[in-house]
Amino acid sequence: MYIVGFSQAYAQRVRGGCYIENVDLLGKRVMNPLVSASELGVSFDGQTLVSPTSFHVDEGEALAVLGPNGAGKTTLLRLVSGRLRPSTGTITVCGMAPNEKSPKFRAAVAALLGSPPTASNLTVREHLTLVAASWNAGADVAAARSEFLLEQFGITRLALRYPHELSTGQSQLFALALTLSRSFDVLLLDEPEQRLDAQRVHLVGQILRSLVLHGKTIIMASHNADLVDQVCDRQLEVREVASDNLT
Amino acid sequence: MTTSRNALRTLRAIYRHRDDASRETDASYIIYATLLALLVVGFPVTRALIMLLSPPEVLTLLQSPSAATVVSLVFGVIVTLLVAVGSVRGPVLLPPFFVTLLAETATPRSRTLTRTFATAVVYVLGGLLFLGIVVSAVRVFGGGLTLVSGIEFVLACLLFAVVASLMWLVGQVLAHRAWVLVVSLVVAIAASVLMGPTLAFTPWGWLGVVWGGDPTGSALAIVALTLLAIGSVLLLPVILNSLSREALLHQGQQFQAASVAAVTGDMATALGRFRTLPRIGRRWRAIGRSSGWVRLAWIRFFRSDAVGALRTPVRLMGGVVTLSSAFALLSTSLAPGPAPAWLLGAAAAGACYLGCGVLADGFRLSAVSAGAPPLYPYSTTHQYAVHLTFPLMTTVLAALVGFVIGVAFGAPSGALIVCLLIAVLGVLARAFDSAKGPPPLILMASPVRTEAGDPTILLLFVWQADALLIVAASGGVIASLAVGGSLLSGAALAAVVATGLILLLQRRLRAS
Numbered sequence: 001m002y003i004v005g006f007s008q009a010y011a012q013r014v015r016g017g018c019y020i021e022n023v024d025l026l027g028k029r030v031m032n033p034l035v036s037a038s039e040l041g042v043s044f045d046g047q048t049l050v051s052p053t054s055f056h057v058d059e060g061e062a063l064a065v066l067g068p069n070g071a072g073k074t075t076l077l078r079l080v081s082g083r084l085r086p087s088t089g090t091i092t093v094c095g096m097a098p099n100e101k102s103p104k105f106r107a108a109v110a111a112l113l114g115s116p117p118t119a120s121n122l123t124v125r126e127h128l129t130l131v132a133a134s135w136n137a138g139a140d141v142a143a144a145r146s147e148f149l150l151e152q153f154g155i156t157r158l159a160l161r162y163p164h165e166l167s168t169g170q171s172q173l174f175a176l177a178l179t180l181s182r183s184f185d186v187l188l189l190d191e192p193e194q195r196l197d198a199q200r201v202h203l204v205g206q207i208l209r210s211l212v213l214h215g216k217t218i219i220m221a222s223h224n225a226d227l228v229d230q231v232c233d234r235q236l237e238v239r240e241v242a243s244d245n246l247t
Numbered sequence: 248m249t250t251s252r253n254a255l256r257t258l259r260a261i262y263r264h265r266d267d268a269s270r271e272t273d274a275s276y277i278i279y280a281t282l283l284a285l286l287v288v289g290f291p292v293t294r295a296l297i298m299l300l301s302p303p304e305v306l307t308l309l310q311s312p313s314a315a316t317v318v319s320l321v322f323g324v325i326v327t328l329l330v331a332v333g334s335v336r337g338p339v340l341l342p343p344f345f346v347t348l349l350a351e352t353a354t355p356r357s358r359t360l361t362r363t364f365a366t367a368v369v370y371v372l373g374g375l376l377f378l379g380i381v382v383s384a385v386r387v388f389g390g391g392l393t394l395v396s397g398i399e400f401v402l403a404c405l406l407f408a409v410v411a412s413l414m415w416l417v418g419q420v421l422a423h424r425a426w427v428l429v430v431s432l433v434v435a436i437a438a439s440v441l442m443g444p445t446l447a448f449t450p451w452g453w454l455g456v457v458w459g460g461d462p463t464g465s466a467l468a469i470v471a472l473t474l475l476a477i478g479s480v481l482l483l484p485v486i487l488n489s490l491s492r493e494a495l496l497h498q499g500q501q502f503q504a505a506s507v508a509a510v511t512g513d514m515a516t517a518l519g520r521f522r523t524l525p526r527i528g529r530r531w532r533a534i535g536r537s538s539g540w541v542r543l544a545w546i547r548f549f550r551s552d553a554v555g556a557l558r559t560p561v562r563l564m565g566g567v568v569t570l571s572s573a574f575a576l577l578s579t580s581l582a583p584g585p586a587p588a589w590l591l592g593a594a595a596a597g598a599c600y601l602g603c604g605v606l607a608d609g610f611r612l613s614a615v616s617a618g619a620p621p622l623y624p625y626s627t628t629h630q631y632a633v634h635l636t637f638p639l640m641t642t643v644l645a646a647l648v649g650f651v652i653g654v655a656f657g658a659p660s661g662a663l664i665v666c667l668l669i670a671v672l673g674v675l676a677r678a679f680d681s682a683k684g685p686p687p688l689i690l691m692a693s694p695v696r697t698e699a700g701d702p703t704i705l706l707l708f709v710w711q712a713d714a715l716l717i718v719a720a721s722g723g724v725i726a727s728l729a730v731g732g733s734l735l736s737g738a739a740l741a742a743v744v745a746t747g748l749i750l751l752l753q754r755r756l757r758a759s
Contacts, residue, residue, distance in 0.1 A: 081620050101626060111620030119612050121525045121555030126533045130551055134544065134623040139536050160529040182622055 034059050034217045039089030042075055049075045052088055055236050062218040064228040067238035073221035077188045081111045110184035116175050118163040124174055125159040128181040135183045149177040152207055168195045186217045193224040205230035297384045304585045306389040319446055319455030323436035326411045333418020334425035335521050338367035343499045350495050357484035368412035379404030396460040403457040406472035413479040416486050422494045426561040514711050525558035544633045552609045552637035566605030567645055573598035574649020574666045578658035580726050588730040589723040596722020599673040600715050606641050609634025610681035617759045627756050631678055638674045646670040665729050668741040669722050675748040680714035682755040
């Protein structure tokens with residue numbers, strides 16, 4: 001069983017739409033974690049994909065999921081995103097069991113697990129604007145949001161390109177920008193540093209840290225120690241062989 | 248030159264000595280099998296086809312005054328299609344490794360690629376020769392043409408095939424720019440057909456002249472076609488040398504990846520390899536500026552789907568023309584004619600389904616989104632719904648155009664209802680098809696040995712083409728019911744099929 005970090009226990013300030021606040025027996029306000037997993041595990045046909053794992057992440061916190069290839073980092077993120085059901089244990093995200101069919105859950109969790117689906121006949125800018133507009137942003141707000149993201153990721157010069165006209169590194173920056181163009185409370189990222197040079201990894205780190213400082217919660221699988229140091233508050237070590245590990 | 252020739256010879260010798268190379272006995276067997284197939288299958292099929300086309304009403308059609316114009320039009324369409332096909336699958340198609348081996352050496356491509364080209368064009372030459380033989384035989388046996396005129400038409404077909412083969416190669420050389428030539432040919436063919444006399448000065452028009460059987464005109468047309476065919480052969484090395492490595496490699500890689508996908512039964516991926524990608528229109532506004540309209544998902548996605556489709560204009564035009572033609576055929580199938588309504592209705596509905604393919608990109612995106620973390624605040628079913636507007640409206644518009652054309656050819660007013668029903672079914676079938684996953688393992692992994700071969704291949708075909716078959720069968724039955732005066736029964740059937748398609752789509756989405 002993995003137990004990572006301890007709850008901050010006391011409410012600070014309600015920022016997100018799905019922040020959960022309770023009052024304890026002494027009348028103090030206590031904060032329930034935004035993401036809370038207990039003995040969460042996945043087994044399939046006698047094969048353990050993820051050993052029972054417990055962790056929790058509060059609002060405005062970033063958790064790094066670390067481990068060697070095949071340890072189950074992506075599977076763990078898929079569990080949190082509701083794309084996969086756990087074989088053991090429980091998990092709640094914003095007080096809900098992960099269920100990608102629930103509109104409330106979809107509104108709370110954004111994820112980049114592999115390449116996002118894109119339309120071959122829309123430009124980079126149009127993708128960002130369309131996704132932003134879908135989350136009830138007006139046309140002007142959606143357009144401003146897409147311009148902001150293009151600038152933030154340094155891909156403004158790619159705004160008029162179609163997805164098939166991007167290099168692999170550019171595609172990764174576009175995928176990250178696309179994921180951030182929608183609203184969310186919890187952000188799940190699987191190796192966001194993929195195919196990026198050191199400078200771009202640092203840039204992505206800055207953007208993600210800024211999100212954390214603005215109250216967003218991030219759970220991120222990564223192999224890049226610099227990025228983890230730059231973005232994350234705590235680390236969860238996932239190993240192929242089940243063993244307790246607390247960092 | 249001698250050195251390069253020697254290098255090519257050495258290369259071929261080495262390749263011939265590979266482990267899985269065909270032996271001389273294999274070649275003899277292939278020749279034996281081909282001759283046997285021609286004798287046992289080819290001859291009876293050709294004979295049956297000639298007999299099928301021999302009824303007096305068909306013969307009357309072939310002998311009608313407008314037949315020569317139609318023949319010219321058909322051959323014009325054939326050459327245009329070959330140019331378009333060449334941009335996707337040219338006659339010089341090599342696996343990527345052979346592109347490196349043959350096209351990246353110092354040996355001129357006119358030397359290294361001629362054999363591949365010659366092998367590919369056998370199909371064009373054979374196909375047009377077969378066409379010429381069948382229609383000439385029908386006319387000669389029906390007494391509508393002398394034997395000499397019949398032979399002249401076959402010869403004209405063969406000469407035209409040589410020219411058409413070169414145009415196929417030109418399409419490959421032009422690659423994504425081939426649409427300019429395709430549009431030019433469409434305009435030239437339409438203008439020559441509409442202007443009448445000028446048709447006799449075009450290569451496709453020469454086929455019409457030979458069809459007419461006028462001795463002087465035929466002789467002149469055959470001389471002109473011969474000169475054009477000779478010119479094409481002389482130009483062949485120049486065109487082969489202008490084939491770029493990129494064009495060869497792109498097509499080679501595309502087909503290699505597609506064949507791998509097709510072998511595993513993943514036809515969606517295989518076909519997706521050939522879908523045209525946009526290069527123009529990146530500044531066109533796919534997202535509106537007005538906040539009020541943008542907030543309405545139906546409007547927002549209609550606009551982005553429509554502008555997205557316009558960015559591949561030739562593909563869109565191809566789809567819309569196919570749809571309009573299909574609905575025109577569907578409308579005329581309800582008018583009295585030689586062919587049964589169910590047959591034309593099924594063919595037209597099938598063509599409608601194929602035409603809808605270019606409008607279904609939104610459905611495909613929704614299907615891919617079903618397996619990924621959500622970017623949009625909608626469920627997968629809701630995404631399908633917001634992507635429905637553009638294909639549905641475009642197909643309904645094409646149905647109206649097709650109906651108007653059909654009315655000009657005697658279609659009854661009830662044809663409009665039939666066209667609209669098939670339009671809805673075609674779009675829903677495309678949505679249903681987009682959510683198709685990999686084939687069931689039972690079809691892929693369990694060959695059933697019978698004396699007639701493995702029947703699971705038929706089941707696999709039915710599984711792959713289920714949406715097409717559903718629409719075609721519905722079209723046939725609805726057209727048949729409409730001709731019998733039971734339009735209401737046709738509408739009821741369409742409602743049942745539409746409901747079934749929606750339920751099956753939801754089932755597929757749940758399983759994905």
